[in-house]
Amino acid sequence: MLIKTDRQGVNHPVPSEITGKGVYENRRTLMKLMAGGVAGAALASWASREALAQTPGNVTRPGKLAALTSTPSRLAGALTMDKLTDYKDASTYNNFYEFGTDKADPAQNAHTLKTSPWSVEIEGLVKKPGKYALEDLLKLSAQEERIYRMRCVEGWSMVIPWVGYSLSELIKKVEPMPGAKYVEFVTLADPKTMPFVGSRVLEWPYVEGLRMDEAMNPLTMLTFGMYGEVLPKQNGAPVRLVVPWKYGFKNAKSLVKIRFTDKQPATAWNKAAANEYGFYSNVNPNVDHPRWSQATERRIGEDGLFAKKRKTLMFNGYEAQVGQLYTGMDLKQFI
Numbered sequence: 001m002l003i004k005t006d007r008q009g010v011n012h013p014v015p016s017e018i019t020g021k022g023v024y025e026n027r028r029t030l031m032k033l034m035a036g037g038v039a040g041a042a043l044a045s046w047a048s049r050e051a052l053a054q055t056p057g058n059v060t061r062p063g064k065l066a067a068l069t070s071t072p073s074r075l076a077g078a079l080t081m082d083k084l085t086d087y088k089d090a091s092t093y094n095n096f097y098e099f100g101t102d103k104a105d106p107a108q109n110a111h112t113l114k115t116s117p118w119s120v121e122i123e124g125l126v127k128k129p130g131k132y133a134l135e136d137l138l139k140l141s142a143q144e145e146r147i148y149r150m151r152c153v154e155g156w157s158m159v160i161p162w163v164g165y166s167l168s169e170l171i172k173k174v175e176p177m178p179g180a181k182y183v184e185f186v187t188l189a190d191p192k193t194m195p196f197v198g199s200r201v202l203e204w205p206y207v208e209g210l211r212m213d214e215a216m217n218p219l220t221m222l223t224f225g226m227y228g229e230v231l232p233k234q235n236g237a238p239v240r241l242v243v244p245w246k247y248g249f250k251n252a253k254s255l256v257k258i259r260f261t262d263k264q265p266a267t268a269w270n271k272a273a274a275n276e277y278g279f280y281s282n283v284n285p286n287v288d289h290p291r292w293s294q295a296t297e298r299r300i301g302e303d304g305l306f307a308k309k310r311k312t313l314m315f316n317g318y319e320a321q322v323g324q325l326y327t328g329m330d331l332k333q334f335i
C-alpha cells in the first residue's frame, strides 16, 4: 500500500478537549444550573440548545431525553469547541450497510429495525457473562453528554453530542479474565428487518474489535443517545459504540454481543479489504488510504461553495488522551 510520511510537515495543534475554552466558559453557567437543581436535563444546555435550534422541524426524532431511563447527569469527558453538526445531517447522512450502501438509505430503511426488547450478550473470557437487558445497561452508570468529532474513512466528519457512558464502566462490572486481550463487538444481523443483510458487500454480522486498553480508555463510549434523545435507528439504536480517535467504521451500531478474547478479532472491513482497512484504523493524516489521501476532511454541513476542507488531526484531535496507547508501535505498519 502507498504510504506517505508526514506529508504536511506540520504537527497540528491538539485542541485541549478536557480543559478547553468551551468548558471553561461554560463552567459558570453549568454550576448555576447544577445549583438550581436542574443538572439533569439542562446540564449540557449550551450544547443541546444549539443543537435544537439548528434542528429543522421536518426530521422524525425518536424521543425526548425522558426516553433514556436515566438522563445525562454530568458534563465530563471530552468536549469540543467545534460547532455541532445539524441533527438533520447527523441523522440522514449515514453509513449502516445493513440498510443500504447509500448515505440516504439508513434514514429511509431503518424504521423496520425493532429495538425493543433488546439485550446484549456478554461472553468469552469474562467472570460475569450473561445476557444484559438494555434497561439494565442504561442504568449501569450515569449517562453523560459528550461532544465528539467523528471522522469517516471516506473523508467526511461530523461533531455530535453523544449520550452514554464509558465502556470501561461495563467492562469493570463484568470482570474480564487476565487472558482477555481484545474485545469483539458483534452487531445485529437480522435479514427480516435489515434488507441488505445477505448482500455480498460485507460479511454479516458486522463485527468490530478493540484492544483491551483501547476499550478501557475513558473516551470509548457505550452510546444510547445523541442530541439529548435516544439514538435514531439509522444511527445505531438502541446501543452502539463510539470511539472518537478511530475512523467511523470502528463505531459498531446496534450491538448485540460483546465478547472478550485472547486473539485479535477479525473485523468486517478488514475481512472485506485487508489492504485498505486495518484493525487499528486510528485517524492519521500521515497515512493515506491506498486510494486517497487522509490529510483533510470535509465537515458535513460546511460544504458550501466557499467551505475549505479541514486538516485532519492526528488521532482525530484526541492525541493527548490516547497517543500513549501506541507508543513504540509503527503507526504506518499498524494501520
Ligand SMILES: Nc1nc2c(c(=O)[nH]1)N[C@H]1C(S)=C(S)[C@@H](COP(=O)(O)O)O[C@H]1N2
Binding pocket: 090, 093, 094, 095, 096, 097, 098, 150, 151, 152, 153, 187, 188, 206, 234, 235, 236, 247, 248, 249, 250, 251, 252, 253, 254
Ligand atoms: N452495524 C454497523 N455499524 C456501523 C456501520 C455499518 O455499516 N454497520 N458503518 C460504520 C461506518 S463506516 C461509520 S462512518 C459510522 C457512521 O455512523 P453515523 O451514521 O451514526 O454517523 O458507523 C459505523 N458503524
Ligand SMILES: [Mo]
Binding pocket: 095, 151, 152, 153, 154, 247, 248, 249
Ligand atoms: Mo465510515
